Amino acid sequence: xxxxxxxxxxxxxxxxxxxxxxxxxxxxxxxxxxxxxxxxxxxxxxxxxxxxxxxxxxxxxxxxxxxxxxxxxxxxxxxxxxxxxxxxxxxxxxxxxxxxxxxxxxxxxxxxxxxxxxxxxxxxxxxxxxxxxxxxxxxxxxxxxxxxxxxxxxxxxxxxxxxxxxxxxxxxxxxxxxxxxxxxxxxxxxxxxxxxxxxxxxxxxxxxxxxxxxxxxxxxxxxxxxxxxxxxxxxxxxxxxxxxxxxxxxxxxxxxxxxxxxxxxxxxxxxxxxxxxxxxxxxxxxxxxxxxxxxxxxxxxxxxxxxxxxxxxxxxxxxxxxxxxxxxxxxxxxxxxxxxxxxxxxxxxxxxxxxxxxxxxxxxxxxxxxxxxxxxxxxxxxxxxxxxxxxxxxxxxxxxxxxxxxxxxxxxxxxxxxxxxxxxxxxxxxxxxxxxxxxxxxxxxxxxxxxxxxxxxxxxxxxxxxxxxxxxxxxxxxxxxxxxxxxxxxxxxxxxxxxxxxxxxxxxxxxxxxxxxxxxxxxxxxxxxxxxxxxxxxxxxxxxxxxxxxxxxxxxxxxxxxxxxxxxxxxxxxxxxxxxxxxxxxxxxxxxxxxxxxxxxxxxxxxxxxxxxxxxxxxxxxxxxxxxxxxxxxxxxxxxxxxxxxxxxxxxxxxxxxxxxxxxxxxxxxxxxxxxxxxxxxxxxxxxxxxxxxxxxxxxxxxx
Numbered sequence: 001x002x003x004x005x006x007x008x009x010x011x012x013x014x015x016x017x018x019x020x021x022x023x024x025x026x027x028x029x030x031x032x033x034x035x036x037x038x039x040x041x042x043x044x045x046x047x048x049x050x051x052x053x054x055x056x057x058x059x060x061x062x063x064x065x066x067x068x069x070x071x072x073x074x075x076x077x078x079x080x081x082x083x084x085x086x087x088x089x090x091x092x093x094x095x096x097x098x099x100x101x102x103x104x105x106x107x108x109x110x111x112x113x114x115x116x117x118x119x120x121x122x123x124x125x126x127x128x129x130x131x132x133x134x135x136x137x138x139x140x141x142x143x144x145x146x147x148x149x150x151x152x153x154x155x156x157x158x159x160x161x162x163x164x165x166x167x168x169x170x171x172x173x174x175x176x177x178x179x180x181x182x183x184x185x186x187x188x189x190x191x192x193x194x195x196x197x198x199x200x201x202x203x204x205x206x207x208x209x210x211x212x213x214x215x216x217x218x219x220x221x222x223x224x225x226x227x228x229x230x231x232x233x234x235x236x237x238x239x240x241x242x243x244x245x246x247x248x249x250x251x252x253x254x255x256x257x258x259x260x261x262x263x264x265x266x267x268x269x270x271x272x273x274x275x276x277x278x279x280x281x282x283x284x285x286x287x288x289x290x291x292x293x294x295x296x297x298x299x300x301x302x303x304x305x306x307x308x309x310x311x312x313x314x315x316x317x318x319x320x321x322x323x324x325x326x327x328x329x330x331x332x333x334x335x336x337x338x339x340x341x342x343x344x345x346x347x348x349x350x351x352x353x354x355x356x357x358x359x360x361x362x363x364x365x366x367x368x369x370x371x372x373x374x375x376x377x378x379x380x381x382x383x384x385x386x387x388x389x390x391x392x393x394x395x396x397x398x399x400x401x402x403x404x405x406x407x408x409x410x411x412x413x414x415x416x417x418x419x420x421x422x423x424x425x426x427x428x429x430x431x432x433x434x435x436x437x438x439x440x441x442x443x444x445x446x447x448x449x450x451x452x453x454x455x456x457x458x459x460x461x462x463x464x465x466x467x468x469x470x471x472x473x474x475x476x477x478x479x480x481x482x483x484x485x486x487x488x489x490x491x492x493x494x495x496x497x498x499x500x501x502x503x504x505x506x507x508x509x510x511x512x513x514x515x516x517x518x519x520x521x522x523x524x525x526x527x528x529x530x531x532x533x534x535x536x537x538x539x540x541x542x543x544x545x546x547x548x549x550x551x552x553x554x555x556x557x558x559x560x561x562x563x564x565x566x567x568x569x570x571x572x573x574x575x576x577x578x579x580x581x582x583x584x585x586x587x588x589x590x591x592x593x594x595x596x597x598x599x600x601x602x603x604x605x606x607x608x609x610x611x612x613x614x615x616x617x618x619x620x621x622x623x624x625x626x627x628x629x630x631x632x633x634x635x636x637x638x639x640x641x642x643x644x645x646x647x648x649x650x651x652x653x654x655x656x657x658x659x660x661x662x663x664x665x666x667x668x669x670x671x672x673x674x675x676x677x678x679x680x681x682x683x684x685x686x687x688x689x690x691x692x693x694x695x696x697x698x699x700x701x702x703x704x
Contacts, residue, residue, distance in 0.1 A: 021070070023071060026067050026071045027071075027074055030064065030067055030074055030079075033060055033063060033067075034064070034076065034078060037060050037064065038078075038080065040057055041080070061080065064079070064081065081327070093168040094166070094167070095146075095156065095157075095158035095161075095165065095167065096164070097146060097158075097163070097165070097166065097193070098148075098193055098252055098253040099193065099252040101144065101146060101160045101164075101166075101195065101252070102163060102324055102327060102328050102329055103163070104328055104329070104332055105330075105332075105333050106333075106334050107334070110289060113288070113292075113311075113333070113335050116333045117132065117288070120132065120285075120313065120322065120331070123321075124318055131285070131286070132284055132285035132313075133261075133284060133315060134282070134283050134285060134288055134313060134314060135262055135283075135312045136280070136281045136282075136288065136291045136295070136310070137277055137279070137280045137310045137312070138277060138299075138306040139306050139308040139309055139310045139335075140199050140277075141199065141304075141307045141369070142197040142199030142200070142228075142304075143159065143197065143199075143224065143231055144159070144160040144195065144196070145157060145158070145160070145169070145195075145198045145231065146158055146193060146195050146252065147195075148192075148193055148194075149188070149189075149192050149194065150190070150191050152182055152188040154173075154174070154180070154182065156170045157170045159232070167232065169232065171236040171239075172230075172231050172239040173198075173231075173246075175236055175244070176239075176245065176246050178245055178246055178275045180272075183273055184271070184273045185271055185272050189254050189255055190256075191253065191254065191255045192254045193251060193252035193253045193254065194248055194251055194274060195248070195249060195250040195251055196246050196249050196250070196275075197246070197247050197249060198244050198246055199223065199244070199245055199304050199305075200224075200227040200230070200242065200243070200244060201303045201304050202223065202303060202366065202367065203303070204243045205220070205223040205226050208242065209226075222305070222369040223304065223305050224305065226242070227244055230242035230244055246275055247275055248266065248269055248274045248275060248276050251265070251269075259316065260316060261315055261316060262313070262315075262316060262319070263280065263282060265316070266280065279302075283311075291309065292309045296337055297416065298416075299342070299343045300342070300345055300366070301345070301396060301416065305368075306337075307336055308334050308337050309334075310333070310334050310335075311332065311335060312332040313332070341370070341398060341400045342368045342369070342370045342398075342399055343368070343399070344365045344366045344368035344375075344397065344399060345365065345366040345394070345395070345397070346363045346364070346391065346396075346397045346409065347364045347365060347393070348364050349361050349362070349364070349380065349386070349391075349393055349424055350362050351426075351431050353430060353432040353454065353456035353457070354456065354457075355459065356447075357430075357450075357456070357457050358445045359426075359427070359431075359448065360380075360382070361380040361381070361382070361426070362377055362378070362379060363380050363391075363399075363409050364376070364377055365377060365397075365399065368399070370400075370401050375399060378399050378408050379406065379407070380408075380409055382444050382445055383426045383444075384444055386424055386426070387423075389409075389410075389411060389412060390412060391412045392412065392417065392421045392423060392424055393421075394418055394421055395412040395416075396413045396417075397410075397411065397412050397413065398410050398412075426446065430448035430449075430450055432448065432454050432455050432457075433455060433456070434450075435448050435453065436450075436600070436603070436604060437449070438596075438600045440593055440596050442593070449604045449607070450604050450606060450607065451543070451545065451607060452492050452493065452543070452606070452610040453491075453604075453606040453610060458485050458491060459481050459482050459485055461493070462476075464542070464544040466481070466493075467542075468646070469541060470538055470542035471493070471531050471542045472538075473524075473527055473528060475520065475527060476496075480515070483515075484513075489509055489510070492610045492613070493542070493614060494610055494613035494614045496528060497528060497532070497614075497618070499524075499528075531618075532618050532619060533618065533619045534620055534621070535557070536560075536561070536562065536566065536621060536623050537554040537556070537558075537623065538553070539563060540553040540556055540566070541553035543611070545597055545598060546597045547597050548594065548597065550648050550652060552590060555590065555655070556587060558623055558655070561622050562620075562623075563615065567602070567608075567611065569583070570584075570599065571602050573595065573598070574599050581595065581599075584598065631657040631658055631659040631671075631701070633659075634670040635662050635668050636659045636660070636662070636670065637664070637673070637681060637685075637690075638650055638651065638661075638673045638675070639674055639679050639682055640674055640675030640676050640677050640679070641676045642698070643676070643695055657702060659671075664681075665681050665684040665690060669685065669688070669690050670690070670691060671690070671691050671692075672690050672692050673693045673698045
């Protein structure tokens with residue numbers, strides 16, 4: 001909750017020193033801070049449309065306070081530290097408060113709260129063993145309102161405004177169902193100024209935003225903003241439909257005055273029919289921290305949003321002795337929850353399949369506002385994260401906006417867990433295509449094995465298949481591939497060769513798609529026809545098997561030579577005790593992890609079906625053993641740009657001629673090919689005496 005909703009800038013009673021700031025610079029910075037804070041107060045109080053988080057606003061106020069404490073002579077008459085809230089809106093009549101409606105001092109850490117307790121005990125001069133009696137109330141994230149009753153009748157009401165003058169919203173307050181129009185009982189005060197919080201429940205907030213979404217209207221960012229906007233409606237019928245609620249948390253002028261304790265006075269107001277929060281708890285300074293932590297654990301299960309706990313001195317005579325500053329009473333403090341965290345209910349865990357087949361668990365949450373942003377979903381990272389933290393569906397969970405951006409579930413609260421709760425079971429089949437889910441030893445992620453058939457991976461797999469180093473089908477970028485997939489024309493790479501492109505432009509299914517005409521259709525037809533023949537290494541690479549890049553594909557092609565032999569060997573390698581598995585693992589750079597990826601790919605029968613369909617359209621050239629030559633047995637590395645060829649083409653040519661290709665320079669490196677704009681490799685190569693070749697020398701050597 002932004003301080004503009006009722007809390008003043010937090011102070012700790014100690015003087016802050018702004019190191020290195022001159023008086024001239026301090027004056028300029030104060031002017032800038034005053035302008036910024038005034039603007040954000042208007043956005044928050046008057047328009048219910050904050051642009052920054054509570055934490056960012058608090059930082060502005062903290063900086064202003066620090067400068068004013070270091071340079072007290074520079075404090076201006078229009079300083080935000082001297083006022084509460086913002087001026088009332090001009091569209092409402094003004095209403096003058098009989099007594100100032102002050103804000104609250106904020107604390108956000110246990111140390112700050114302890115400092116407030118110690119300071120209070122010191123001012124009251126309590127003996128070491130004498131308890132400090134407090135009342136704890138949930139800090140409702142709503143809008144403060146003031147209601148005047150005379151002779152038990154509700155006469156008028158308004159918003160807090162700037163603390164002295166507010167907006168007259170009497171008609172709208174009359175529409176709040178649990179705010180009585182007449183007080184009950186013979187002991188009702190002759191005159192009383194009741195103060196409380198207008199709020200909206202989570203359920204009513206969700207229903208309101210659902211209606212606004214359906215009507216294409218701007219959504220409220222939080223229940224607090226929705227309540228404030230609803231109370232400030234010019235049409236009181238709109239306010240009544242918004243289902244607002246009210247909790248009393250204090251009073252101003254009252255005749256005759258209350259005596260005794262704050263809690264006794266509140267219960268007296270309750271007997272008169274005024275709603276007080278049933279969660280109000282009596283405590284002492286010694287037990288207050290435990291009360292705060294209990295509310296923090298419980299907050300997600302409340303029907304309304306809270307952003308902290310308000311602690312008040314219970315004895316009214318002690319309150320009077322402590323008094324108030326110009327903006328906040330000294331006898332109360334708002335102990336706020338961490339601004340970047342919140343608690344809510346994890347309704348269910350859904351599994352998302354990424355474009356590369358990785359399964360990511362996502363928590364679907366009861367909506368909760370964190371730093372002014374409504375959060376409905378949060379990441380759970382991976383299977384191990386869920387198991388390690390024992391996060392379950394139905395749990396009350398703690399969420400955090402990492403870096404103020406990405407929501408994540410950081411913990412479950414087992415104490416609030418249902419007895420029927422069960423650990424979450426990660427799926428064994430892909431939720432998008434029902435292929436087997438695989439997870440290799442040493443990896444944190446689970447992956448769908450249906451690479452060529454999984455709809456979640458479809459566009460990414462097709463993009464890889466048509467790329468230059470794979471099938472090299474020009475004219476099919478990500479947008480056009482998404483078009484073909486969206487139109488239902490292409491699901492697998494084999495479908496590309498089944499497109500009816502040689503029909504007339506009018507009859508071609510592509511002609512109905514935006515951006516396609518006769519020339520582009522004919523050009524794609526010619527490209528597909530030219531790509532019906534492919535080398536084995538490029539074919540293997542084009543299938544997009546995880547961890548099988550160009551170099552590995554080339555080594556597999558040279559080891560197995562033909563596509564038939566390769567496929568047969570991959571299927572036979574499923575038996576990890578077989579000669580086929582041992583041979584696969586002996587291929588250079590292929591260990592158990594890559595072998596497992598190859599085996600998993602061919603274990604999925606639908607992947608095998610797509611490969612079989614591709615082979616009915618494409619001719620895969622077998623690889624002949626390269627004769628021994630100038631590069632046989634050498635280790636080659638590349639740096640810089642090579643004219644007329646890509647790095648991948650140069651690497652593949654070296655592999656075809658029997659060389660090993662390295663990405664780094666070491667004593668084992670024999671040749672470094674140096675292109676334009678070389679990197680640091682050339683310096684290391686010269687130091688180690690590695691042979692350097694220009695692009696022309698490389699061409700001559702590799703053509704031999």
